[in-house]
Structure formats: structure tokens, C-alpha cells
Amino acid sequence: MTKQTMSGTMKWRYIKQQLFFGVVRLSALILTIALGSLIFYIVINGFRVISWDFLTLAPTDSMTKGGIMPAILGTLYLTLGAISVALPLGVVAAIYLTEYARQGKIVRAIRIGVNCLAGVPSVVFGLFGLGFFVVFLKFGSSILAGALTLGILILPTIIGAAEEALKGVPQTFREASLALGVSKWLTIWKIVLPSALPGILTGSILGIGRAAGETAPIMFTAAAFFTPRLPQSVFDEVMALPYHVYVLATAGTHIEQTRPIQYGTVLVLVALVLGIDLIAIVIRSYMRRKKRW
Amino acid sequence: MERFFRVLVCGLLCLLVAAPAALAGGNVVIKGSTTVLPIAQAASEAYMKSHKDVNISLSGGGSGDGIKALIDKSTDIANSSREMKKQETDLAKSKGVNPMAHVVAIDAIVPIVNPKNKVKNLSTDQLSQIYQGKITNWKEVGGENLAIVVISRDSSSGTYESWGHLVLNGAKVTPKAQLQASNGAIVQAISKNRYAIGYIGIGYINKSVKAVTVGGVQALAKTALSKEYPVARPLYMYTNGAPKGDTEGFIKFLLSKKGQEIVKKEGFVPIK
Amino acid sequence: MTRHQKEIIIKNVFFVFSLISIFILGLIVVFLFREGIPVSREVSLRDFLFGMEWYPTYTPPSYGIWPLIVGSLIVTAFSSLIAIPLGVLAAIYISEIAPPAIKEVLKSIIELLAGLPSVVLGFFGMVIIAPWLQETFDLPTGLNIVNASVILAVMAVPTISSISEDALYAVPSEFKEASYALGATKFETIARIIVPAALSGISTAVILGMARAIGETMVVLMVAGGAAAIPESIFDSVRPMPASIAAEMGEAPFRSGHYHALFATGIVLFLMTLAFNLVADYISQKFKEVGSATL
Numbered sequence: 001m002t003k004q005t006m007s008g009t010m011k012w013r014y015i016k017q018q019l020f021f022g023v024v025r026l027s028a029l030i031l032t033i034a035l036g037s038l039i040f041y042i043v044i045n046g047f048r049v050i051s052w053d054f055l056t057l058a059p060t061d062s063m064t065k066g067g068i069m070p071a072i073l074g075t076l077y078l079t080l081g082a083i084s085v086a087l088p089l090g091v092v093a094a095i096y097l098t099e100y101a102r103q104g105k106i107v108r109a110i111r112i113g114v115n116c117l118a119g120v121p122s123v124v125f126g127l128f129g130l131g132f133f134v135v136f137l138k139f140g141s142s143i144l145a146g147a148l149t150l151g152i153l154i155l156p157t158i159i160g161a162a163e164e165a166l167k168g169v170p171q172t173f174r175e176a177s178l179a180l181g182v183s184k185w186l187t188i189w190k191i192v193l194p195s196a197l198p199g200i201l202t203g204s205i206l207g208i209g210r211a212a213g214e215t216a217p218i219m220f221t222a223a224a225f226f227t228p229r230l231p232q233s234v235f236d237e238v239m240a241l242p243y244h245v246y247v248l249a250t251a252g253t254h255i256e257q258t259r260p261i262q263y264g265t266v267l268v269l270v271a272l273v274l275g276i277d278l279i280a281i282v283i284r285s286y287m288r289r290k291k292r293w
Numbered sequence: 294m295e296r297f298f299r300v301l302v303c304g305l306l307c308l309l310v311a312a313p314a315a316l317a318g319g320n321v322v323i324k325g326s327t328t329v330l331p332i333a334q335a336a337s338e339a340y341m342k343s344h345k346d347v348n349i350s351l352s353g354g355g356s357g358d359g360i361k362a363l364i365d366k367s368t369d370i371a372n373s374s375r376e377m378k379k380q381e382t383d384l385a386k387s388k389g390v391n392p393m394a395h396v397v398a399i400d401a402i403v404p405i406v407n408p409k410n411k412v413k414n415l416s417t418d419q420l421s422q423i424y425q426g427k428i429t430n431w432k433e434v435g436g437e438n439l440a441i442v443v444i445s446r447d448s449s450s451g452t453y454e455s456w457g458h459l460v461l462n463g464a465k466v467t468p469k470a471q472l473q474a475s476n477g478a479i480v481q482a483i484s485k486n487r488y489a490i491g492y493i494g495i496g497y498i499n500k501s502v503k504a505v506t507v508g509g510v511q512a513l514a515k516t517a518l519s520k521e522y523p524v525a526r527p528l529y530m531y532t533n534g535a536p537k538g539d540t541e542g543f544i545k546f547l548l549s550k551k552g553q554e555i556v557k558k559e560g561f562v563p564i565k
Numbered sequence: 566m567t568r569h570q571k572e573i574i575i576k577n578v579f580f581v582f583s584l585i586s587i588f589i590l591g592l593i594v595v596f597l598f599r600e601g602i603p604v605s606r607e608v609s610l611r612d613f614l615f616g617m618e619w620y621p622t623y624t625p626p627s628y629g630i631w632p633l634i635v636g637s638l639i640v641t642a643f644s645s646l647i648a649i650p651l652g653v654l655a656a657i658y659i660s661e662i663a664p665p666a667i668k669e670v671l672k673s674i675i676e677l678l679a680g681l682p683s684v685v686l687g688f689f690g691m692v693i694i695a696p697w698l699q700e701t702f703d704l705p706t707g708l709n710i711v712n713a714s715v716i717l718a719v720m721a722v723p724t725i726s727s728i729s730e731d732a733l734y735a736v737p738s739e740f741k742e743a744s745y746a747l748g749a750t751k752f753e754t755i756a757r758i759i760v761p762a763a764l765s766g767i768s769t770a771v772i773l774g775m776a777r778a779i780g781e782t783m784v785v786l787m788v789a790g791g792a793a794a795i796p797e798s799i800f801d802s803v804r805p806m807p808a809s810i811a812a813e814m815g816e817a818p819f820r821s822g823h824y825h826a827l828f829a830t831g832i833v834l835f836l837m838t839l840a841f842n843l844v845a846d847y848i849s850q851k852f853k854e855v856g857s858a859t860l
């Protein structure tokens with residue numbers, strides 16, 4: 001092979017590589033621009049509406065004035081309800097899967113079950129919530145029904161995160177504890193679980209973020225268009241941020257006039273969800289750096 | 294660490310269940326028509342101002358939603374911009390619900406087009422053919438050479454049912470019609486689209502859209518009451534049997550002079 | 566009670582709890598079928614799946630969901646067309662090419678995109694993209710297949726990207742080292758060695774991304790237009806299954822024909838996403854990359 005051919009072929013291979021890298025970098029750029037422009041538009045249009053009043057008052061004058069406080073509160077109630085259902089159930093299930101179960105058919109079936117549950121569309125959860133919690137169990141359209149529906153929606157997320165966290169605890173911890181004569185359950189409760197807690201926390205926070213942003217599951221199980229007073233029991237309907245955006249933008253009485261409020265609500269919702277996610281990301285990287293093993 | 298979490302979770306759960314009100318107030322749930330919604334919302338705000346212990350929970354979704362909720366006993370009042378169908382009343386009775394109608398306002402359904410559209414008048418027959426997809430170009434009805442984009446409501450809407458009944462005489466709307474979820478959404482869509490035609494309750498008309506006269510008659514309070522305008526209909530609130538308590542209070546308020554003034558203010562026609 | 570007995574009790578209690586996911590999944594299936602099967606009293610299976618007319622509130626009603634199914638398939642196909650290249654290329658960039666600082670930033674960007682509520686994306690599509698589309702292309706409406714596909718792609722990319730990234734990361738470094746040792750450029754290594762090795766993981770990622778797109782509700786509800794007809798161009802409106810369910814669920818009286826038809830549509834949707842998930846699971850199990858210890 002002459003020097004000429006070698007450098008010619010090399011050049012061509014190099015050019016191919018640079019083209020490819022260019023395309024790849026372009027796709028990364030496209031994604032960044034997508035997120036950037038989304039946030040830009042939301043902030044620019046929603047910023048004007050945000051004020052202390054907006055966040056603490058109820059809507060007035062057919063939603064064209066006033067605030068979104070009932071929606072913020074409703075989202076808070078629904079999310080807390082969801083996580084208080086999903087967290088215990090999910091952590092217990094994860095503990096069984098990682099600590100107790102023998103790898104076999106049943107465990108595989110459970111894992112397939114979890115994965116499939118994760119893939120169920122949110123509207124199907126809404127249908128299920130309506131048919132089961134609202135009608136069959138006669139909870140009616142209520143915080144209870146909505147929170148339960150959201151709870152089973154985020155259950156796979158919690159199970160996945162908890163499993164990851166538990167798997168990340170070094171086996172040596174468990175072995176040392178057992179060698180000292182501690183029972184299996186106590187080992188889990190006092191040694192493994194505390195070490196896995198940051199990971200579980202991160203997963204829960206991401207689950208909360210997801211529950212706060214979902215609309216379809218609460219459309220028929222909990223949400224109302226306009227109920228400005230605080231709910232008096234778990235059997236009441238509530239307003240919720242994602243539902244508020246949806247109804248104001250599609251089914252409201254003064255769609256154009258309430259546009260700034262829609263943007264404001266979107267801004268609050270996005271700030272809430274992204275804020276929650278960022279906290280989880282920060283905790284996670286902090287924990288990774290601080291790990292002592 | 295765990296103890297802290299346990300306390301936190303317990304505390305939050307207590308907050309969830311017990312906190313919000315020591316007041317035992319009345320609770321009225323209203324669901325249904327988006328046409329009636331502005332009336333119901335303005336009336337709810339006024340009523341709650343003068344009755345501080347009553348909590349009204351209002352939702353839209355369409356007349357079908359409201360009627361279904363009444364049948365399923367999940368609402369006190371069902372807003373409806375159409376009469377209940379026979380199969381709905383049968384279903385209700387079979388579930389032990391006895392629907393009672395209260396006419397709270399008169400409405401006119403007005404066909405609207407974009408302000409740039411030159412067409413000013415359409416006959417009921419032309420409207421029917423447009424919505425069935427048989428007339429597809431504006432030039433066929435005296436406008437420019439542009440395709441007609443048909444915008445309609447989806448099937449939960451009482452406005453949709455009334456339109457189908459009064460204009461189409463039961464014929465099917467073309468499947469190519471764009472579907473919007475509410476009167477407000479139709480206004481928005483038409484205001485941005487010079488090809489489009491839609492229909493809304495008279496209370497939703499604003500400057501961003503142009504109302505078309507039907508058979509030469511303009512939709513007004515006068516013509517709606519006298520039935521000269523062909524697409525007029527009553528707006529209902531249905532209750533399960535005779536209303537009691539706060540529900541009764543609210544309906545009485547809406548039918549009173551103050552309530553009817555709210556109806557007028559929202560752009561609809563009071564019943565007298 | 567001895568410690569041993571306590572251990573057994575705890576183990577079994579936990580076992581019961583862990584069955585919860587399967588239990589809920591089973592419950593969902595039971596309910597969907599219980600409320601959906603009765604639609605067969607009103608319409609045959611063939612007419613339901615392949616019927617062209619969806620007029621559930623007319624008398625007599627007709628319950629053909631073929632236009633809805635086609636709507637779902639088309640937006641999923643188009644959004645995948647956009648999301649797969651973007652997602653896979655971004656994954657390649659993150660795992661092989663990007664410098665560490667950019668890598669962290671980009672991973673966070675993708676994670677944040679994943680966290681955006683679907684109603685926010687639907688709002689964006691409805692309020693900013695639709696008018697822009699309508700004016701730029703002089704269309705009858707900006708709520709159509711193109712709009713929905715673009716937004717769905719934004720939702721699917723994070724799924725595709727993060728799972729692909731895991732797959733690429735799992736390729737043993739011995740493969741890369743051998744390739745470089747033979748004189749291959751980075752691009753050639755990526756294209757001919759790493760990606761093929763991670764192909765099963767990437768396929769899983771793609772399938773899960775598509776499952777996400779087909780099941781997404783709020784976006785298609787707000788942005789796809791709502792016309793229950795077979796589209797003739799990508800600028801036409803469609804009515805994917807989740808949009809129809811969400812729009813009409815509120816009005817169908819309990820256990821009416823319409824109610825059953827909506828649950829039956831839910832069954833079809835559920836089965837389609839289930840199929841996607843099972844296929845993805847199968848691929849990831851069967852073609853599991855063995856570790857480098859077997860080399």
C-alpha cells in the first residue's frame with residue numbers, strides 16, 4: 001500500500017467520522033433547543049401573572065381574575081395521598097424481590113407484572129379508577145379515588161427505584177450483620193434499609209413529580225372545574241394544576257381572556273415538577289459522591 | 294431518621310384527613326353543559342359570597358356528562374343544554390333517580406365564521422348540508438373559493454345534540470369535522486381560521502368571531518324568545534326529584550331576579 | 566414466638582405485598598374486560614374493530630373504531646420516525662462522544678424533558694405550534710398529525726435515549742479496545758461494533774418508546790384534532806384511541822352501550838401496549854448480552 005492510498009482512505013474515513021459526529025451533535029442540540037424553547041415560552045408568557053395573590057387566592061370572575069390556590073392545594077393533597085399509598089407498598093415489594101425471593105418463575109412473573117403495569121397508558125388507569133374506586137367501591141369522585149389511582153400509577157416507579165437502591169447496598173454489609181448473629185429481618189430493617197434510603201428517597205421524589213403532573217387519571221376520579229373552597233373531607237372533589245391547565249385551555253368559559261392565567265398555571269406546574277426532579281437529581285449525585293463504599 | 298419519617302407521614306396523613314374545615318357547610322355538586330357553565334359559575338360565585346358556609350363544586354364536560362352524573366348519583370345538579378333523552382330518563386328511573394327539569398335560561402345556537410369570511414347569511418338547509426359534508430366550498434354558498442372546514446362539538450355536548458336536532462334533523466355530522474371540547478374552544482378555533490364554520494351558544498359570541506344570520510333572522514334575545522330564530526332552545530338544570538337544602542337555595546337564587554340578571558350579563562336570554 | 570417463626574411470617578407477608586403489582590394488573594384486566602365485553606351485545610367483534618363509523622350517541626349508535634386505531638398507529642409511526650433517530654443518536658453522543666461536562670448536562674436535560682407533564686406539552690402544541698403550523702402552511706387547522714407526532718416524539722425521546730444509553734454502556738470495553746487495536750476509527754467502532762452489540766437493548770428502548778407514544782393521552786387529546794376519520798394527508802386531524810376515551814368517558818352513563826364501547830376501546834389500547842411491552846421484555850431477555858467473561 002502506497003502512502004498516497006493510505007492517507008486518501010484515512011481522510012475519507014475521517015470525513016465520515018466528522019459527518020457522523022456532526023449529525024450526532026445536531027441531535028443533542030435539537031433536544032436542548034426543544035427544552036429551552038419550551039421553558040422560554042412558558043416563562044415569558046407566564047411570568048407576568050405570577051404574584052403572591054396568584055398563588056394564594058381562589059379564582060374569581062369566572063376564572064379571569066384571582067389565583068390558583070385551590071388547584072395548588074388539590075395537587076398537593078392528591079400527590080401526598082398517592083405517595084403514602086405507593087411508598088409502603090412499593091418498598092415492601094422491592095424488599096421481598098431483592099432480599100427474600102429466590103430467582104424463579106414467580107419472581108419473573110412479578111417482574112413482568114411490574115414492567116407491564118409501568119407501561120399501562122394513563123387513560124386506562126383513569127378508566128380503571130373510575131370503574132373501580134369511584135363506582136364499584138362507591139368512593140365517588142373524590143380525593144380518595146384520585147389519590148389511589150395516582151398511587152397505583154406511580155407504584156412501578158417506586159418499586160424500580162427501591163429495588164435499585166437496595167441492590168446498591170454492598171453484600172458485605174448484609175454478610176457482616178448476619179455473621180454477627182443478627183436475624184435477617186433485623187438486618188434489613190437496621191442495616192440495609194437505612195443505607196438504601198437515599199435511593200428510595202430519590203425514587204419517591206421522582207414519583208411525586210410524576211403524580212403531580214398527571215391529568216388523565218384524575219379527570220374522572222377527582223378533579224372539578226371550579227371548587228374554590230377548601231375540601232372538607234377526602235370524599236370531596238378538588239381542583240388540580242394539570243387539570244386546571246387543561247380545562248382553562250379547552251373547556252373554559254373565557255379561553256382567550258384566561259390565556260395569561262393558563263400560562264401562569266403551566267409555569268407553576270412546570271416549576272413544581274422540574275423543581276422536584278432537580279432536587280432528586282441533586283440528592284442522587286450528592287449521594288453518589290458521598291458514598292463511603 | 295426512620296422515626297422522623299414515620300412522624301412526618303403520620304402528620305401529613307392527619308392533615309389530609311382532618312384539616313381543612315371545622316365548618317360543617319353545605320356542599321353542592323354541579324356538573325354538565327359547557328353552555329350553561331358561565332351562568333352556573335357566575336351564579337355560584339354570587340351565591341357563595343352571600344352564603345359563606347356553602348361550598349359549590351362545579352365541573353363542565355358537556356350535557357352528557359352532567360346527565361350521566363345525575364343518573365349515577367354523583368352530582369346534585371346536572372346542567373344541560375338539551376332535554377334528557379327517553380333512554381336516559383328510563384335508565385335514571387331504573388336506578389331510582391327521578392329527574393326534575395328546571396329551565397334557567399333561553400339560549401340561541403348561533404353559527405359563526407371568521408370575521409374575514411364574507412358570508413353573512415345561511416339557510417337551515419345550507420347549514421345542514423355543510424355539516425353533513427355535502428357542501429364543501431364556500432363559493433357554493435356565496436363566499437370565496439375556499440374549502441369549508443367544519444368544526445363541531447363532540448358527542449357529550451348538549452349544544453351538539455340540539456344542533457343535530459334543530460338543524461340537521463338527525464342526520465350524521467361528517468366524520469371529517471374537527472371536534473372541539475367546548476363553546477370556548479370553538480370560538481378560539483374559528484377566530485384563527487378563515488376557512489372554518491362552527492356553532493356556539495349566544496352567550497359566547499364576542500368580537501373575535503362573526504355571527505351568521507339563519508334564514509335572514511339574527512339571533513337575539515327577542516327572536517329567540519319569539520321562536521322566530523329557528524335554533525333556539527331552553528337551558529336546563531336537572532335535579533333528582535325536588536331539590537332540597539342548599540341545592541334548592543341555589544336553584545331558587547338562579548330563578549330569582551338577581552339570578553336572571555346574571556343570565557343576562559353572561560349574554561344569554563332570561564326566561565321572562 | 567421464636568425468631569425463626571417471626572422471620573417466616575415476615576417473609577410471607579412481604580411476599581403477599583409484592584404480589585400487589587400483579588394483583589393490580591390483574592384487577593385492571595378484569596375490570597376492563599368486565600365492563601368492555603358487554604359491547605359484544607351491541608356489535609360484533611369484526612364490526613367493532615374494523616367498522617369505519619364511530620357515532621356512539623346516535624340512534625341507532627354505531628361503534629366502529631377502525632379510524633381510531635388508524636389514528637393511533639399513524640401518530641405513533643410518525644413520532645417514532647422523529648424520536649428514534651433523535652433518541653438513539655443522543656444516546657450514542659452521551660455514552661461515546663461527549664466530554665464529561667456536556668454529558669452530565671445533556672443527561673439532565675433529557676431527564677428534565679422526561680419529567681415534563683404531558684398536559685404542558687399538549688398546551689404548548691395547542692397554543693404555540695398549532696397557530697404557527699396553520700399560518701406557515703395555510704392549513705385548515707394546526708391540530709393534526711404533524712403537530713401530535715412532533716410532541717409525542719418529544720415525550721418518547723427520553724425513554725428511548727436513556728434505555729439505549731444503558732445498553733451502549735453495557736457493551737464490554739474489550740470489544741472497543743479490540744476494535745481500536747485493529748486500527749478502526751471511533752466512528753467505525755461505534756457503527757460496526759458497539760451499536761450492533763447493543764442492538765437488543767436499543768430495540769427494547771425503541772419499542773418502549775413507541776409504547777409510550779401509543780398510550781399517551783393528554784397530548785393527543787389536545788393536539789390531534791379529534792376527527793374520527795381516516796386521514797388523507799399528514800395535515801389532517803385524527804382521533805387516536807386514548808383521546809376518544811378521555812373525551813367521551815365523562816358522558817357515557819354507567820353501563821350504557823357507549824360506556825361498554827369505551828371500555829372495549831380501552832381493552833384494545835391496553836392489549837396493544839401490553840404487546841409492545843411483552844415483545845420488549847422478550848427481546849431483552851433472549852438476546853441478553855453475555856458478559857466479557859465468556860470471550
